[in-house]
Amino acid sequence: MRDRRPTLSELEALRATLAEGSTAAAARRLGRSQSAISRALASLEDRLGRRLFEAAGRGLRPTAEATVIDRDLDTVFATLDRLTSRGAAAGERRLAVAAPPTFAVTLVPALFAAYRRRHGAVRLELDVVGSAAVAAAVACGAADLGLTDSVMLGADTRVEPFHRSEMVLVAPAGHALAARSEISAEDLAGQAFVALAREHSMRRRVDAALAGIDRQVVAEVATALAAVELVRARVGVTLLNPYPVLTGRWGEGLIQRRFTPTLAYQAVCVLPVGPASPEATRFLRFLQRRAADGAGS
DSSP: OOOOSOOHHHHHHHHHHHHHSSHHHHHHHHTOOHHHHHHHHHHHHHHHTSOOEEEETTEEEEOHHHHHHHHHHHHHHHHHHHHHHHHHTTTOOEEEEEEOHHHHHHTHHHHHHHHHHHHOOOEEEEEEOOHHHHHHHHHTTSOSEEEESOOOOOTTEEEEEEEEEEOEEEEETTOGGGGOSEEEGGGGTTOEEEEEOTTSTTHHHHHHHTTTOOOEEEEEESSHHHHHHHHHTTSOBEEEOOTTTTSGGGGTTEEEEEEESOOEEEEEEEEESSOOOHHHHHHHHHHHHHHHHTTTO
């Protein structure tokens, strides 16, 4: 019985043909003959039982199936590229991190700079992904660790908490709600409100907390960073997890007020179930110490 798993050579032929637009150009790119590329593509179609290209005049047109497979291979080839580069520079220390935009922009740069000052030269490979993709990146080896406050765990990942926070109201300085020390759902009735997009991990919790409240949604945004900037521009107010989006200079010009009922969040480091890399373990311990000392808040 023939092995149904594609070979690396076949997948490389697919990627090159899609990128270059023809088997001839793919052959030049990979340093193979055109017939070898054609054979690899035919073999791949046979293994998968699917058409990957259709004739289009004198050229080839990729099917939707080929495009989907190519997109799924991004992580695989990124991992191979990283392994190759590590082999070429075995003495170089590297740390691959996957994080959603909020963590990637507001937390990782300062944190990594402090880590390098403490632990010496190490190269950062930062992959900015959606929260739902953080655990997957760690599980498949594309990242050594992930940072997030919303994670869908699988059998191949585990989490190490490092910071706890609670949802707050965020409003521009001088806003009428700044006079209150604590905000309830009823206080937001009639207020211009900046909402997170429905697919965002926080949206469901906010909607549940504000059920029955007639707020005026003036904007819906995909990231907490965008919500904060709209509040800073005095478009409206919002509810969100303040960590790490309001740490340091990111909170300037804004007021934060405790929201009731309390909605708690836990920032975590996502690691593989098996042994983490020495660099990932060292980075986690550094992160946990900083959070305990308040330096990460």
